[in-house]
Amino acid sequence: MPSPTALTQPSRRRPGVALLVGLFAGLLSGIVKFGWEVPFPPRTPERNATNPPQALLEMLGMSPESTHATYSYLGNDLPYVSFILHFAFSLSFAALYCVAAEYWPAIKAWQGAVFGVAVYAAFHVVLMPALGVVPAPWDQPLGEHASEFFGHIVWMWSIEIVRRDLRNRITGRPDAEAE
Template sequence: MAKINYKAALVAGIAAGFVSGLVKLGWENLMPPRTPERDATNPPQKLLEQLGVPKSVTHSTYTYSGHQLPWVSYLVHFSFSSGFGALYSVGGQLLPWIKVGQGIPFGLGVWELFHVELMPKLGTVPRAKEQPLEEHVSEILGHAVWMWSTDLMANQIYQHLNNQK
């Protein structure tokens, strides 16, 4: 059994998670998961508000090229993506079955856990049966592509860092 370079796996997962977070944002531009009304307060904003963070913070924006962009939502989005990238990368070194299917089953499991189970139970999003079909299609495909891209990048970065020795 090869020795695991935990530092390289962690760095690879965080970096891959950040980049795959960009992939997921791009996906959501092509197939928006929520209606404009439901996105007025998106799930990261709603969850933070449920935790007591004021709306003045959760809806804070910055301006780029004339667009108001939700930096707090992006902070949550990229933290989530990098955190799961790290979990996937390190966990996949310890338990290789986690990486079955190039991360797609893992990504679908994350979708199931958060979008079907946890966030509806917390009242952050409607129950799965009350969510539109378009939301499920976007989120299912988006999570598959998100974790697949995490897998590709994390593996490459991990190999690169291990060859730097």
């Protein structure tokens, strides 16, 4: 692993490819995170009645009727507004990660797991509790932390797997830091 402060040579970077790959990886990893949450739900049913994306949008002035809007698929009412935020978050962070990896290889530590833990801590331990979107970390069930902590690792790992494979296939070259 390169030094935590090492940057790649500009001639080896492919930020446009990285952005494209990041968007695709964000879409796939958003589905992976959904899949993770089936056996390991991140919230109790009571706390999920208004989930964090809905609560945040309501804090920003969106009506509860809008944030809880659903579409029906096979008789299941699904919260499409929450899904839009879920995928926007995944696409944004995957694109950021993939582009950053072109410049700063250390971001890929433990195949993206370190970055996943950082995103978990930033949002679920610091930002959302500070904004009042979710309770303070010590007032959240341990199972919520476990689901989100490990879910963010799996989510980022799936981004790294897609990033590494597609970047190398599209460019025909190894990662920017490789000799």
